[in-house]
Amino acid sequence: xxxxxxxxxxxxxxxxxxxxxxxxxxxxxxxxxxxxxxxxxxxxxxxxxxxxxxxxxxxxxxxxxxxxxxxxxxxxxxxxxxxxxxxxxxxxxxxxxxxxxxxxxxxxxxxxxxxxxxxxxxxxxxxxxxxxxxxxxxxxxxxxxxxxxxxxxxxxxxxxxxxxxxxxxxxxxxxxxxxxxxxxxxxxxxxxxxxxxxxxxxxxxxxxxxxxxxxxxxxxxxxxxxxxxxxxxxxxxxxxxxxxxxxxxxxxxxxxxxxxxxxxxxxxxxxxxxxxxxxxxxxxxxxxxxxxxxxxxxxxxxxxxxxxxxxxxxxxxxxxxxxxxxxxxxxxxxxxxxxxxxxxxxxxxxxxxxxxxxxxxxxxxxxxxxxxxxxxxxxxxxxxxxxxxxxxxxxxxxxxxxxx
Numbered sequence: 001x002x003x004x005x006x007x008x009x010x011x012x013x014x015x016x017x018x019x020x021x022x023x024x025x026x027x028x029x030x031x032x033x034x035x036x037x038x039x040x041x042x043x044x045x046x047x048x049x050x051x052x053x054x055x056x057x058x059x060x061x062x063x064x065x066x067x068x069x070x071x072x073x074x075x076x077x078x079x080x081x082x083x084x085x086x087x088x089x090x091x092x093x094x095x096x097x098x099x100x101x102x103x104x105x106x107x108x109x110x111x112x113x114x115x116x117x118x119x120x121x122x123x124x125x126x127x128x129x130x131x132x133x134x135x136x137x138x139x140x141x142x143x144x145x146x147x148x149x150x151x152x153x154x155x156x157x158x159x160x161x162x163x164x165x166x167x168x169x170x171x172x173x174x175x176x177x178x179x180x181x182x183x184x185x186x187x188x189x190x191x192x193x194x195x196x197x198x199x200x201x202x203x204x205x206x207x208x209x210x211x212x213x214x215x216x217x218x219x220x221x222x223x224x225x226x227x228x229x230x231x232x233x234x235x236x237x238x239x240x241x242x243x244x245x246x247x248x249x250x251x252x253x254x255x256x257x258x259x260x261x262x263x264x265x266x267x268x269x270x271x272x273x274x275x276x277x278x279x280x281x282x283x284x285x286x287x288x289x290x291x292x293x294x295x296x297x298x299x300x301x302x303x304x305x306x307x308x309x310x311x312x313x314x315x316x317x318x319x320x321x322x323x324x325x326x327x328x329x330x331x332x333x334x335x336x337x338x339x340x341x342x343x344x345x346x347x348x349x350x351x352x353x354x355x356x357x358x359x360x361x362x363x364x365x366x367x368x369x370x371x372x373x374x375x376x377x378x379x380x381x382x383x384x385x386x387x388x389x390x391x392x393x394x395x396x397x398x399x400x401x402x403x404x
Contacts, residue, residue, distance in 0.1 A: 263324020
């Protein structure tokens with residue numbers, strides 16, 4: 001079995017951390033088709049996204065302490081088994097209600113990937129090293145959502161929406177094999193108290209009361225809420241409003257991921273020189289600029305065809321470049337000071353991230369008015385919130401509480 005710091009393990013961790021994004025992005029081109037197939041409205045179809053985030057958020061609160069108590073590897077195996085089985089249930093769902101339920105179970109399995117993957121990076125690389133590795137991992141795993149909507153668009157056109165969930169089943173099974181063959185245990189100092197209810201509440205309470213941790217976590221949560229606003233609303237805007245085909249939509253989605261990859265690669269190269277907080281400040285400024293331009297064009301439009309697509313994609317690429325600076329650095333800033341409970345710190349971070357994004361996604365769905373205005377406004381407000389959270393809650397150099 002290779003060392004935990006090896007390239008093979010890092011690639012595997014990229015695939016595992018990407019379980020959440022690939023599970024949402026692959027079937028995005030199918031959302032309008034799902035509405036037609038089940039004869040339902042936009043808000044109910046978007047519940048397949050929001051309910052997935054609710055499961056992804058809640059499950060992380062359990063997986064984090066479990067991995068602190070029993071180790072990263074066995075808990076990850078259980079999560080991947082759940083994910084693979086639930087993906088099959090999604091593909092076979094005969095109704096929208098059962099598809100929503102299966103998506104929730106799929107999320108319960110998927111959340112093991114990001115929460116434990118982040119904890120493994122912290123175990124192996126420490127705080128500053130984690131920021132650099134997470135930046136490069138973010139760039140690499142962005143290939144999944146870049147390719148996902150393109151592949152999903154072709155699968156939707158050729159085989160129908162069920163094929164996307166079959167592909168997710170294959171992805172989960174491949175991850176399970178990879179963990180069994182490649183991933184060593186990275187948590188030698190297991191905490192026997194980590195899964196006791198009182199200890200779990202105490203750990204989460206200590207994290208929630210730590211102002212700097214909360215500030216970094218909210219930076220991640222708000223920036224992902226902007227991304228999820230695009231995820232939940234973009235297929236309806238670009239396909240139904242602007243008039244693109246599902247496969248054309250996939251290429252537009254891939255273009256905005258290029259912006260994210262550019263941000264994460266640049267961040268990975270210069271974080272050690274400039275520090276975590278300066279990277280977050282720069283990223284927040286880029287996101288605000290992109291978000292405000294996007295919202296302005298969203299209120300002035302829409303325009304059909306290429307002009308309308310460019311008005312959405314180009315400013316969104318700038319927003320995503322900013323999140324490429326914010327997310328890996330804020331994640332490392334939140335988890336880094338807590339080596340004894342890295343699993344719990346990663347879990348609470350993920351819970352806040354997914355819960356807030358789910359609420360924003362539900363709001364975007366219910367405010368859908370056959371225009372780009374709800375989606376673009378939500379993205380701009382999320383970018384502004386990142387800057388406010390960082391400036392008001394994070395003090396560079398603040399220490400973690402004693403004993404953490």
